[in-house]
Amino acid sequence: MNKRAAIYLRVSTKEQTTDNQRLALVEVAEHAGWQVVEVYEDHGISGAKGRDKRPQLDAMLKDATRRKFDVVMAWSVDRLGRSLQDLVGSLADLRSSNVDLFLHQQALDTTTPAGKAMFGMLSVFAEFERSMIVERVNAGLARARKTGTKTGRAFGRPTLKxxxxxxxxxxxxxxxxxxxxxxxxxxxxxxxxxxxx
Incomplete structure (x- = not known):
């Protein structure tokens, strides 16, 4: 089956260009027999910014849930995000939508068995991060109870006057x-x- 591919491009400054990323990824898609159906480009936006500050990344992840394509292609893992939390979140979104991922620089291709195994490892990290957050929230609630701090129902937020x-x-x-x-x-x-x- 011919896969539909989406390309995600990002550069950190307005002076940089995404042309090299685009050319390399289009060449890979042609070689693999994938049809590029969409290109998403965040130009002049740091990878340290979250999904909410990267409109094209957000649009791409939303379209992934709508199954507008079968595989996302990016030049490198740092194009998707530099913060582990944002990166794991984006990769988990793709995985839950059954959308594969191709990273050129890391030679990661989840359309292959080895790549699928790597994707599985990412879900382990995502689960670990979720459990750490729950643990921190519970510790904060326990500390608030111990010190007598009044909390609302929502994770230690103060009640409204x-x-x-x-x-x-x-x-x-x-x-x-x-x-x-x-x-x-x-x-x-x-x-x-x-x-x-």
């Missing part, structure tokens, strides 16, 4: 939007949504 809750309810009843109410009361839109009538 009754006056703030009244202001939220009043704003919503007056017809203010969730976003405007959040700004006026200094809480997040998600918090305001809990008090919708």
């Amino acid at each position: 009754p006056a703030t809750v009244d202001r939220i309810r009043r704003s919503l009843n007056e017809g203010l939007s969730i976003r405007k109410t959040a700004e006026a009361t200094g809480v997040s839109p998600a918090t305001v949504m809990k008090f919708r009538p």
Whole structure:
């Protein structure tokens, strides 16, 4: 079966060019018999920035969940991310969508059996990271209980003052939007949504 490929390109500064990355990856795709259906390019954006600051990476990962392609091609692992947390998150998103990954510089190709085994190892790291986060949250809650710090239901966040809750309810009843109410009361839109009538 002919695989549909997406290419992800990134350079850190406006002065750099993605041309070399693009040419090499298109050549690999042609050699493998893959059809390049989309090219995503974040130009002048550091790899240290998260997915929320890299619009084309975000679009590519969303399209992966929609199965718009079968394999993502990138020049190198550091094109996808420099932070382990962001990198593992992106790779886990691809894996859960059954989208393969090709990294030119690392010679990683998860369309092959050896590459699939490597992808499996990535899920082990992702699970390890999740368990570490849970462990830290639980330790923080235990410390808060031990020291008598009052916490809300959501992972040690402080409970809202009754006056703030009244202001939220009043704003919503007056017809203010969730976003405007959040700004006026200094809480997040998600918090305001809990008090919708």
